[in-house]
Amino acid sequence: MEIDRDDGRSPSQLRPLSCSHNVLHRAHGSASWSQGKLEREYEMILKRTLQSICILTLNPNTTTSIIVQFVNDDGALLVCAINAACAALVDARIPMKHLAVAICCCLADVGYVILDPTKLEEQKMKGFAYLVFPNSVLSVILEGSSLVEGESTEHGIITSVTHGVMPVEEYLKCVERGRAASAKLSDFLRKSLQSQLSSDSSKAA
Numbered sequence: 001m002e003i004d005r006d007d008g009r010s011p012s013q014l015r016p017l018s019c020s021h022n023v024l025h026r027a028h029g030s031a032s033w034s035q036g037k038l039e040r041e042y043e044m045i046l047k048r049t050l051q052s053i054c055i056l057t058l059n060p061n062t063t064t065s066i067i068v069q070f071v072n073d074d075g076a077l078l079v080c081a082i083n084a085a086c087a088a089l090v091d092a093r094i095p096m097k098h099l100a101v102a103i104c105c106c107l108a109d110v111g112y113v114i115l116d117p118t119k120l121e122e123q124k125m126k127g128f129a130y131l132v133f134p135n136s137v138l139s140v141i142l143e144g145s146s147l148v149e150g151e152s153t154e155h156g157i158i159t160s161v162t163h164g165v166m167p168v169e170e171y172l173k174c175v176e177r178g179r180a181a182s183a184k185l186s187d188f189l190r191k192s193l194q195s196q197l198s199s200d201s202s203k204a205a
Helices: 040-053 077-091 117-123 168-204
Strands: 017-023 031-034 098-107 113-117 127-136 161-163
Touching: 040 077, 040 098, 040 127, 040 161, 077 098, 077 127, 077 168, 098 117, 098 161, 098 168, 113 168, 127 168
Parallel strands: none
Antiparallel strands: 017 031, 098 113, 098 127, 127 161
């Protein structure tokens, strides 16, 4: 039985993605990400996620501040924050081990896994998971940009946050579906960032 969603999407269909760069003129790196009230818990999750992908040893005497401002909350808020912050770090040329690609998976009462839920869908589901997967930084950064040699892309999950009731089997199903969807997000992020980096390289030349 196929589950019907209010906005007409299939369970595995993501909402339209949008990513803009250099949205703040006085910041070293900035990005705007749309995919539809950040609490202290979300702040700590965001901080730990980004610390795990940034290479902090190259510039030990520097501090990187990330300020997240929400324009609208239409579901998957933490996911949007992680994706936007990651794009901003690349925009600022912060050395990274790899990129982070976040996705939200919801578990419906009938057992279906729904990707990228709206705010209303999140409230109706019996459980949902925020999953962050690694993606190779080499697939985005162009030749000549700052890279750290020898950094390998990790496999697995960078961050996992669950809410509500979710048995182990259903959680593993969410991970499987989320990993498959992260490939689409990675491709979108790669094309978006490569376009920006190519534009910057042309201006520098």
